[in-house]
Amino acid sequence: DTAVTDDALTQCIAYVRRALGDTHRNPAYLKTVPRMGYRFVGTVTEVPVRETPAEPAPRSRRPFLRAVAVLLAVSLGGGAYWVAAPGPIPTVGAKRQIAVVRFDNLSGQADLDWLRDGLPDMLDTALSRSLAFEVLSREQVNSRLRTSNQAGSGSDLERARATRASVVIAGSFSMLGESMRVDARATDANGAILAAENMTVDRKGQLLSQLDFLGARLAARLAPRSQDRDRRQLSSLMTDNLEAYRYYSLGLEKAESLQTPEAIALLEKALALDPSFVMAQARIGYAYAVPGAYPGKGRPYLEKAFRAAARLTEKDRQHILAWYSIANQDYDRAIRAYSELIAAYPNEEEAYFRLAMLLRGESRHEEAAELLRHANAMDPDDPKIYNALSSVSSEMGRHSDAIAMAERYIALAPSDANAYDSLALSYQSAGQFDDALEAYRKALELDPAFRIASLHRGLLYAQMGRVRDGVRESLRNTGAGLGDRDRRRGWDQAAWIDWRFRHWDAARSEAEQALKIPIDGWVNSNPAYLLI
Helix, strand or coil: CCCCCHHHHHHHHHHHHHHHCCCCCCCCCEEEECCCEEEECCCCCCCCCCCCCCCCCCCCCHHHHCCHHHHHHHHCCCCCCCCCCCCCCCCCCCCEEEEECCCEECCCCHHHCCHHHHHHHHHHHHHCCECCEEECCHHHHHHHHHHCCCCCCCCHHHHHHHHCCCEEEEEEEEEECCEEEEEEEEEECCCCEEEEEEEEECCHHHHHHHHHHHHHHHHHHHCCCCCECCCCCHHHHCCCCHHHHHHHHHHHHHHHCCCHHHHHHHHHHHHHHCCCCHHHHHHHHHHHHCCCCCHHHHHHHHHHHHHCHHHCCHHHHHHHHHHHHHHCCCHHHHHHHHHHHHHHCCCCHHHHHHHHHHHHHCCCHHHHHHHHHHHHHHCCCCHHHHHHHHHHHHHCCCHHHHHHHHHHHHHHCCCCHHHHHHHHHHHHHHCCHHHHHHHHHHHHHHCCCCHHHHHHHHHHHHHCCCHHHHHHHHHCCCCCCCCHHHHHHHHHHHHHHHHHCCCHHHHHHHHHHHHCCCCCCCCCCCHHHHHC
């Protein structure tokens, strides 16, 4: 009479594989089925049973046993991908790291505020062509600045130290009539100015073509004897339409704050203005397929971006290959893409994180934890790394570590409901049910619409034997006006709880409701289908 949690299942599978000496690339007994669960693939010999067979189980019970793992993975939010292990983790390279931080808007025009992040985006692309530098991504830079309370202000020296890069480029822009002036300065970690350049364009529309020259002059000052790996202009690597770039930059800002629908809407506007804007295509596909876990919706965008990837920088091409592979559920290829990306760009934190999540899905927890430790060393204050470390530690049975990592996540993001949900999961996995209930209460107090915490609490109620509370909590997430995925999870979870406690009619009815809600990426071997 114990509800099987996702952590317990994952840990048991790992124990069984070790006991059988099974390998992950060539399994003799247990094969991981992407996005579904596990399949027994060992040789089977059928032996006729001569005794009088026992009374068969009710029709709705036996097949559903195979789906418990799927339900829990779905209810816990999925997000794991199922792959083989990567090669060894490369050591961090010796290239100078450059962080381009937000520019100051001295124009007095609010409609140009987007250029505060837009100009650094453009310079990132321009500077990434140099063989002498490793340019930190926008996400990395902003994450480090946020956790150091330097997101929008601070001196060059303060921002340089916050980003932990060897060179920080900051600047400003101003307007005089139709002309725009852009100033940029490069500072080292001690606050010394290494280079300063400026440019003036007659019209804003010339920015994309002229910013290349500003980036080239800065690169020449910082590394006089280096060569560019790619001499194409920014306008050909990205877009020559400034308005399209504006929507693209605003879309990245929304994506960074996890406002995925708003990000996709802005990126679609960029693509409408310039249908050949490859990175806009790619970012829409990424938003759907990777963090959004809607591979079917993301695949068409990523396929177009993949076919046109020769137009992009090398780093962007490798990211798109990994995203496209995930959208196609070709996880071996995704693993290779991320491994190659890390080898070429050893400080690309996002690649470590995504690779760790892939490995976690294959129960390769030690390798996943090692990757996350590398990412944590690069950015000790990134909340999502502590969140991932908490989950991986729980699945390894290291409950005190999991709780400590979740508490660190809360310390870094005290207003994030997901941080308390993660703490609750770590308590739940450790059997500290009262502490888990309190953490779920706090998560839902911070964000009453945070559905995943409500679903997790429903599973906790079931685990505690509070069956009606568990079903009631699950069904709270099935109402009209909610997203299809939340509604489907709610019905699936209610069906599982009722099935587990032998409420057959209720379980069947709830499973039938679940099947009325088709979800991209979910196939008809999910719990509800098997129950019926």
